[in-house]
Amino acid sequence: MIQINGVTKRFGNFTAVNDVTLEVRTGEFLTLLGPSGCGKTTLLRILSGFEHPTEGAILIDGEDVTDLAPYRRNVNQVFQSYALFPHMTVRENIGFGLRMKKVADDETRRRVADVVKLVALEGFEERYPHQLSGGQRQRVALARAIVPRPTVLLLDEPLSALDAKLRVQMQFELKRLQKHLGITFVFVTHDQEEALTMSDRIAVFNKGRLEQLGAAGEIYHHPKTAFVADFIGEANLLDAEMISRNGVTGCVRVEGGLELTISLDQWPAEMTRAIVTVRPEKVFISKHPIAAENVFEAHITEEVFQGAIDRLGIQCVTGTTQLTALVANESSLQEAFHQGDRIWCGLHADDLVVVRREE
Amino acid sequence: MQATNVTNATNAATELPTTATNHARRPKLFGWLLIAPMVLWLALFVVAPLIILLVYSFCQRDDLGRIVYQFTWENYARIFDFENPIYLRTLWLSILYAGITTALCIAIGYPVAWFIARQRETVRNRLLMLVMIPFWTSFLIRTYAWITILSHNGLLNGFLEAAKIIPGPLEMMYTPFAVVIGLLYAYLPFMILPIYGSAEKVDDSLVDAAHDLGAGPFRAFSDVIIPLTWPGISAGILLVFVPAIGMFAITELMGGGRQPMIGNVIQNQFLKARNWPFGAALGIIFTLLFILAYAFVQYRASKQNHNQ
Numbered sequence: 001m002i003q004i005n006g007v008t009k010r011f012g013n014f015t016a017v018n019d020v021t022l023e024v025r026t027g028e029f030l031t032l033l034g035p036s037g038c039g040k041t042t043l044l045r046i047l048s049g050f051e052h053p054t055e056g057a058i059l060i061d062g063e064d065v066t067d068l069a070p071y072r073r074n075v076n077q078v079f080q081s082y083a084l085f086p087h088m089t090v091r092e093n094i095g096f097g098l099r100m101k102k103v104a105d106d107e108t109r110r111r112v113a114d115v116v117k118l119v120a121l122e123g124f125e126e127r128y129p130h131q132l133s134g135g136q137r138q139r140v141a142l143a144r145a146i147v148p149r150p151t152v153l154l155l156d157e158p159l160s161a162l163d164a165k166l167r168v169q170m171q172f173e174l175k176r177l178q179k180h181l182g183i184t185f186v187f188v189t190h191d192q193e194e195a196l197t198m199s200d201r202i203a204v205f206n207k208g209r210l211e212q213l214g215a216a217g218e219i220y221h222h223p224k225t226a227f228v229a230d231f232i233g234e235a236n237l238l239d240a241e242m243i244s245r246n247g248v249t250g251c252v253r254v255e256g257g258l259e260l261t262i263s264l265d266q267w268p269a270e271m272t273r274a275i276v277t278v279r280p281e282k283v284f285i286s287k288h289p290i291a292a293e294n295v296f297e298a299h300i301t302e303e304v305f306q307g308a309i310d311r312l313g314i315q316c317v318t319g320t321t322q323l324t325a326l327v328a329n330e331s332s333l334q335e336a337f338h339q340g341d342r343i344w345c346g347l348h349a350d351d352l353v354v355v356r357r358e359e
Numbered sequence: 360m361q362a363t364n365v366t367n368a369t370n371a372a373t374e375l376p377t378t379a380t381n382h383a384r385r386p387k388l389f390g391w392l393l394i395a396p397m398v399l400w401l402a403l404f405v406v407a408p409l410i411i412l413l414v415y416s417f418c419q420r421d422d423l424g425r426i427v428y429q430f431t432w433e434n435y436a437r438i439f440d441f442e443n444p445i446y447l448r449t450l451w452l453s454i455l456y457a458g459i460t461t462a463l464c465i466a467i468g469y470p471v472a473w474f475i476a477r478q479r480e481t482v483r484n485r486l487l488m489l490v491m492i493p494f495w496t497s498f499l500i501r502t503y504a505w506i507t508i509l510s511h512n513g514l515l516n517g518f519l520e521a522a523k524i525i526p527g528p529l530e531m532m533y534t535p536f537a538v539v540i541g542l543l544y545a546y547l548p549f550m551i552l553p554i555y556g557s558a559e560k561v562d563d564s565l566v567d568a569a570h571d572l573g574a575g576p577f578r579a580f581s582d583v584i585i586p587l588t589w590p591g592i593s594a595g596i597l598l599v600f601v602p603a604i605g606m607f608a609i610t611e612l613m614g615g616g617r618q619p620m621i622g623n624v625i626q627n628q629f630l631k632a633r634n635w636p637f638g639a640a641l642g643i644i645f646t647l648l649f650i651l652a653y654a655f656v657q658y659r660a661s662k663q664n665h666n667q
Contacts, residue, residue: 050567070570071579083568087586096582097572148572 001026002047002152002184007056009042016042017053018208024152029178029185031195034205035231040188043205044154047186048077060151071100076145077154080161082137084129090116090140091125097148115143118177135166142177152184159194171197192232196220204228226355229277236283236323239357240276242267249349252276257319260347261293266354275355282351283314283325285343287335294347298323303339305329312337314345409646415639424633434640446624446641453621454648456535456610457603460542461550464599465592467543468550472591473584475551476558487555490548502541502612509537509613533615541609549598557591558584593656601649621645 002024009017017039024030032040045051047058049070057066065073076097084093091112098108116122119139129137138158145153155174159167175198178185189195195202196216204211204219204227212224223229226237238254245251250264254276267274289295301322302313307329314323323345330336337343416434419427438446475486493501508514509531516528531537561584569579585592607622616623621641628638 048571050570069575070567071573071575075571077568077571079564079568081562081564083562083564085565085568085583096569096574100573100578144572 001061002186003057003059004043004047005057005059007043007046007053007058009039009046009051010054015208017046019056020205020208020210021056022203022210022213024184024186025201026184027182028200029175029187029198031187031189031199031202032205033189033192033195033202033232034211035190038205039208040190040205041156044077044156044186044188047152048075048154049073074148074151075154076148076150077156078141078145078158080156080158082129082141082158082161084137084140084144086129089126089128090121090132093129093140094144094147097144101148111147115147118146118180119143134162135170138162138170142174146177146181146183150183152186155185155187157189158187159189160191167194174198196232202232204231206231221353223277223353223355226275226277226358229275229353229355234280234324234326235277236280238276238278238321239273240354241273242271254321256316256321258296258316258321260352261349262352262354263349266352271356273357275357277353277355278323278347278351280311280324280326281309282348283323284346284348285312285314285325285327285337286346287337287341287343289344290346292346293349294352296345298343298345300337300339300341300343303337310337314343316345317342412639412642412646415636416643418636418639420634420636424635426635431636434637435644437637438640438644446621449619449624450621450644450648452618453604456538456542456620457600457606459539460546460603461596461600463539463543464547464550465595468547468595469554469592472551472554473558473588476555476561477563483559487552490551494548498545499608499612501544502609505537505541505544505613506532509540532613533617535614535618538610538614538618541613542603542606545606545609546599546603549602550595553594553598554588554591556594557588561587590660593660597653597656601652604648605645 004020004022004024007017007020008015020039020043032043034040042051046053049065049068049072053066057064059065060073060075085096088096094115095108095112098111103111112125116125119142121136121139121143124132124136129140132140138161141158159170159174162170171194174185174187187195187198199216201213201215202219203213206227212219212228214222219228220232223232223235229235230237238256238258240252240254240260243251243253243259245264248264249261250267251259251261252267252274253259260276262276284290285298297317298314299317300312301315302311304311309326310329312325312327314325315321325345327337415426417430417432419429419431419433421427440446471490475483475490478486506513510516511528511530511532513532515531516525519525520528565583565587566579569583574582604620605622605625607620607626610616610618610620610623614620619627625638625641625645628634628641632638
């Protein structure tokens with residue numbers, strides 16, 4: 001278990017990591033997700049020991065490692081650029097960590113051979129890094145980092161240099177490897193899809209702060225802030241004002257004049273304004289009237305073909321409220337929607353997630 | 360009609376590679392033209408003099424110092440006279456001094472080069488400038504400056520005495536110490552610059568990776584940084600060790616000629632003793648040493664390059 005206790009890192013006037021407290025559970029795949037410059041890489045470098053936090057402490061299995069040099073921590077990292085030693089063969093690269101730890105020669109040979117098999121690099125042991133493809137280098141970097149059996153493996157956007165197909169393949173391979181080894185993975189990425197695919201839990205960062213921590217589904221379906229709603233997947237963010245409360249439900253008016261019914265348990269009594277978010281795939285549309293709450297008439301103002309799905313721009317008939325909807329590129333048996341169509345649009349109260357406005 | 364078209368097409372196809380080769384060959388010829396002046400220069404001023412030197416080294420001289428074109432081993436026999444090995448001893452001393460100088464240059468120059476290479480670009484350029492500025496002053500003036508520092512009543516003695524570190528002036532000028540200081544000062548930039556060139560290319564993440572995998576500062580240095588900067592180190596060794604063996608101005612000015620180096624001996628044979636054939640023989644031996652040193656470093660470098 002890794003405990004990050006109130007860690008802050010400042011570079012001059014710039015606060016890269018701002019009072020982050022976080023617990024990484026043993027054996028889990030935790031992703032630090034955020035846009036570039038959000039502090040996720042700095043936090044990773046603090047975990048590996050390359051940066052010293054300005055404030056706070058890092059505990060690994062209860063031991064305070066804040067002041068421990070990187071080479072004294074039982075933590076290994078897969079670098080974004082792989083950082084393979086160009087003057088060493090694949091075998092020497094992978095064996096480097098064991099050699100530094102003075103592991104006996106025959107054990108080193110055995111463990112290197114095992115891990116080479118694990119990452120499917122048999123036959124490449126005597127090659128030099130420049131003789132390998134990007135995907136192979138990536139696997140060497142991975143093998144080199146797992147062979148010393150670290151308590152936690154840190155991965156700094158290790159897939160960002162790969163092309164799209166290989167990347168998806170490696171995502172699954174990494175996940176499989178992590179399950180197989182049972183090592184705690186802390187994975188840094190700015191790619192929300194990658195995060196959703198691979199992680200047990202995701203920690204979303206913005207401007208050095210931890211915005212939300214939770215399982216992939218939780219983060220996606222119940223974002224706590226507008227930033228998380230917007231950053232993970234896509235979201236319609238609507239500025240909303242409470243106009244009337246009625247028992248368990250309330251009526252809000254969103255920007256553009258549309259009035260929606262929402263459940264009040266998301267909306268604290270003292271709050272008058274908030275942001276209502278809804279995922280574009282949860283915007284239901286039909287050519288026929290629907291008997292439900294939150295149904296309104298609208299026009300399709302924009303249609304963008306995206307392969308399996310269509311992205312539609314929707315404008316309410318009354319008022320100026322605009323929404324984005326994603327619809328599957330339907331089978332010919334179903335209704336088709338095109339630009340200019342007049343439709344009925346429905347939002348289920350359960351799909352409307354209320355988040356606080358950022359002050 | 361159609362058949363002709365096909366033949367034409369085939370002809371065009373077979374002709375195409377010829378044009379391609381011509382095209383590929385053109386820059387080659389142009390390249391030779393470009394380096395022709397350099398080749399000519401080398402032939403006239405390096406190869407030809409070396410051949411003359413080689414011929415002279417097997418000649419004799421008359422009493423007036425003129426070359427007598429009669430074959431003899433005498434000059435070489437005099438160098439390799441193991442009964443009275445004064446020249447071999449001089450050569451050995453020169454190599455020793457050059458070796459000490461080279462070792463000191465690496466010891467002092469490496470950290471400097473590494474430090475400069477790890478700075479931000481603007482700082483880096485300024486520091487490099489500082490390394491190079493001494494070149495703008497005449498070599499002799501710089502050497503004389505050292506004489507004023509190291510001499511009996513010089514700056515260093517004055518300072519040490521004033522600070523009460525030593526009771527009386529130290530005898531530093533005209534000692535091996537002064538010679539090594541002079542050589543070190545003259546050749547240090549030639550060590551710093553090539554090492555800097557290599558060090559600058561070492562990716563920070565490689566050093567991080569070494570630490571991450573459990574290498575302490577020493578292991579990271581010996582197992583990662585040194586191998587990656589070896590091209591710079593070997594270039595520095597060539598640029599310092601080889602010229603330092605033959606240096607005669609510093610040994611004369613700062614060593615006071617008390618302990619002549621091989622460079623001084625050769626200079627004397629040509630200018631004072633007027634024994635050109637013997638000087639030439641020394642020169643040839645010396646050149647062979649250069650070639651050996653160069654070959655050794657190249658061999659190591661090629662082994663390294665092969666791996667990268």
